[in-house]
Amino acid sequence: MTAAATSRREIAPSSTPADKAFRGTVRGAAVLALSVMGLIGVFLFLRALPALQVTGWRFLTTAEWLPGVGHFGVAAVLEGTILIAGIALLVAVPVGFGASIWIAEYAPRHLRPALVSLVDLMAAVPSIVYGLWGFFFVQPHLIPVSRWLSENLGPALPFLRVDNAETDSSFASSAFIAGCVVGVMVVPTVTSIMREVFSQAPTGEREAALALGGTQWAVVRRVVVPFGRSGIIGGSMLGLGRALGETVAVYLIISPVFAVTTHPLQSGTHTISALIATLSTESSGVALSGLLAAGLVLFLFTLLVNAGAAVVVNRSRSGQVTG
Template structure:
């Protein structure tokens, strides 16, 4: 008598692990052409920046070879005697940018918060448009307005600050007291004019960052009994901190490179004193604009070398700003 084989137990198949599926779509010819065009446009930025740096380095080689590292430490500008450098104009340019930031940052942040959080919807679009239009105004218009309107109005304030604050704040000190010449064409006035030109940049970028604060965190702050300012202080400002820092650094780079407005305001000198209220200042961009038409080939080489230094400074500032934005919550949210 034969026995039937026992049935084997049925084992369940192992459960599949959950894995995200990659959704892809077939690329058409139009998609490939469009993607290639975008890639070429992106790579062209690196190409243009490299060509600018190569051009400045090529044209400034004669001056850099003649002066060497003294180009960064020399305070005189006498190309005929091979004695020239940017040590006197670079600090003034930085001071002009710093003064511009001291005026622009508070105004820009207040305007950005008002537009994104407080302004009625019916006027918000108009305010955004006005900020964008301010960025489109030519720099020579700001320079002329600063020279004919702002500078005469600011002399009283500058004179008061020099007389009452110059005694214990060295950078507010003015060595002479002639109101007609000592309180005009100064670093302070140039910074005030440049601040008008970077306010739209900082305002627009900060407003965009503030508007991207998570809605859930906003509602959570309100649910916990927070006021609107409490919500802004606890949600919007911490979220946009990195983006605001990046916007400020971009404004600083823009202020460092401003040319026409600064050239119209300042009285060019090659002596750095650090007295922001005193007449006489300079910057690399204004130096190039004012000296280019009267320069020979070797002097132009020196101006190109100065432009190369300015190009490097603004490039480093903008790269640092981009890194700060990308490492912040606001920058990560934008990337997503």
């Protein structure tokens, strides 16, 4: 018996016009989102070019800001930015590490989701609110700490010495105080990344450690922390990226001094973002172009730090790649 000679039905899917339009639209949106990043780099570079042509590579090594005579660069503000971010990490990493271990391992299990939400909320508090809190609440409390550090450790460590130490105002508005406030601002970022990685520590190895008679501390030290090492590094670097770009909180606290900050406890310092915020309204021509060049430096620097962090953190996560 022969089958009726019906031609075999074609089932290879051919997209309908609606499908094609849909895919085209969302792909277009993705490309647009992608191009925004490229545009940021391109426009900053184009607008920074006049200033960079004046200074050349000296833009990175000049510590003064005298655009009128063509002598300007970001060395001092870049140093201030890194110094404040470094102090911020000294605050944020220990607290963030401890808090993330506490949330992941020690906190009552039924409270953990709420604690995670609170950490996220803390990351969402606007930086200007942290700025107000830092200036009016933290600063008066930190000045005695600054003074104590300076008086007791200053003789041994010259960079902690402060001129005119009689008055409190010599200790106010310093890189140390700004760094501490920025540290509080980046703690939630650091905590949430670390906690996420710690909570993925394999149950089997935890239980093995406990079964061998290990204490909870042994589990943390021998299983959770080694497993989450990439999270510790990645979280710290993401925190660093946040701290580098922070503007208003730093602006409100520091008193701008355009020189390389050698004494973090002494009043006065400067950062790239604060420089841009201070001068943008009153600059024009080469000076304005210089600010854009400073912005470009900050942009590339934070990109570099965050790309490094992403590489480290992703190494600990399994594939999230769509085909």
